[in-house]
Amino acid sequence: MLRHFDARAAKSLSPGQHIIISNYPGLRLTATATTRTWVYRYKSPIDSRMRQTALGHWPAMSFPAAIVAWEKLKADREKGIDHALVVKTNRQEKRKVEETKSLIDVENAYTVRVLCDEYLQGHVNQHRAKKGRTEIARMFNTMLGEVSNLPASSITRSIAFNLIQSYATSSPVQAGKLRCELGAAWDYAIDSGRLPETVANWWRLILRGKIRSKGKTIEGVKIGTAKRVLTEMEVAELIEWLPNFTKPLEDVLTLYLWTACRGAEIVSMAGSDIYEKNGQVWWSIPKHKTKNSRHEKATDQRVPLYGRALAIVKRRKLLFGDSYLFPMRDRSSHIQQKYITEQVFYRQPYSKIRPNLNRPRLTVTHWAPHDLRRTARTILAELGCPDSVGESILGHMLPGVVGTYNRHQYDTEKQEWLKRLSDHLEGLVA
Structure with missing residues (x-):
């Protein structure tokens, strides 16, 4: 412990050693293999835990400059401010913001089109006959419209309802098939971890039992859904x-x-x-x-x-x-x-x-x-x-x-x- 700063003593410090300046409680100079760093060590006014925060590197930060920085942090501590805790909290919040932004970017990149393509490649092409594979791919290519470019995680009940309902009146059979395949595609994405488990599979929930074929119309006459059996x-x-x-x-x-x-x-x-x-x-x-x-x-x-x-x-x-x-x-x-x-x-x-x-x-x-x-x-x-x-x-x-x-x-x-x-x-x- 020194009452005054000694540059020769600072230069002679071995890695892991430090100098304490007795006239300035908590101020010390710590050494590593390559640097000498001014540190303020103190008891937190918030939770009474010992913390420390770096002020700067010596000799770039001189002893008088270190005293100025120490006095400011000491005054903050007396006001109840834990500088190290503030820095740590800010760092954590910044990391959380970056992670959230990164997650949003990933979700935005994982569009309905990408989800459907993965379902086609990972499931349909493996388990369906050629005719079925071709038909499902055709539906996804021609019936998704603008929904195709939306982030898959952003699909709401209203969006799902509007898409299926737009086909339900004119082509109820096709609407039912599209609803069924999109529901299966969402299940596949959730099972594979590409969508969070908290994402609702609205395709399974909307218009259940409400899409019915009206049957054929021939020469303006509705034939209905009756199954033809020849006499x-x-x-x-x-x-x-x-x-x-x-x-x-x-x-x-x-x-x-x-x-x-x-x-x-x-x-x-x-x-x-x-x-x-x-x-x-x-x-x-x-x-x-x-x-x-x-x-x-x-x-x-x-x-x-x-x-x-x-x-x-x-x-x-x-x-x-x-x-x-x-x-x-x-x-x-x-x-x-x-x-x-x-x-x-x-x-x-x-x-x-x-x-x-x-x-x-x-x-x-x-x-x-x-x-x-x-x-x-x-x-x-x-x-x-x-x-x-x-x-x-x-x-x-x-x-x-x-x-x-x-x-x-x-x-x-x-x-x-x-x-x-x-x-x-x-x-x-x-």
Whole structure:
């Protein structure tokens, strides 16, 4: 401890040592390997803890200048001001402001568009079929509008409601799908930690149960949402009319009736999917081609072929071998289910597509290809087919505990009831 400052003593300090100036309580000069620093050490007037604050480096700050700084801080302490605590608090507040700003910048950069893209890449592209992936990407690209550029964390209930409601009146089905996919995208972002758990998923909460399809309108007449099932008389008339289609179309529509399978499964049929066992020809639909492909417990679907369905498959297998039996012209892939639907609509008497071009017009009207699948299932029920067998023929997974415990494939029963269906359809035509 020195009563007066000694420059030679200051220069001779080793790292970690310090000089206390007795005439100025709390003032000391501390040494490190490279610096000498004036420090004011004191007891806090706020919490009585010992604190210290740096005044400046010697010799840049002379002894008299250090005394001036010490006197100011000592006066502040006597007024109840803890200078070191003030500096610490200011530093913490500054850091908090910077962190908040940084967080805001990150949130602003994480827009709805970025969130949707991550959902597409991380989930949709991994678990959905190509058709589903394409449709969801199209919705995000065309339906988000200005909402696309908003920070995802800033979406309010009002913003979510206005976006979905803008489509609900004119396109309720599309509005419902958009709401569902955005809800799933928000769940994905929250699960991955890209959105805080405190962010509300408004897409799940708005308009629940309030978006309903009004059904089709044909020639100004509302058809509604009723599911079309052709009568037996209409089925007979339609079968007689089918040769007016091109051969691929006629064959696909015939297979709808004779197998009750989905259109996407029919058009993707390949010759390699056909095999014979114990005199029975089977069409084995690989799991990845079915609508159940995403379900772990789903299996390949086996369809026994009879009557016209068997004749069609044998004829087309002779033409195309193990490749797609309904190929596109360049053989790169198979024709699409959408093409079948479009061609059926094109031949409806109320179709206004290319009205000046003459073509055969359907005599059985107001139906779509999928209605033939529903018609075949209805005929099976009318013939007495048990529900479990009928649902298995459709390729539906049995629901609830029945599906969990009953893993029977119903191959024998399928043979019986699809043979009956074939005979019944031929009987209608006869």
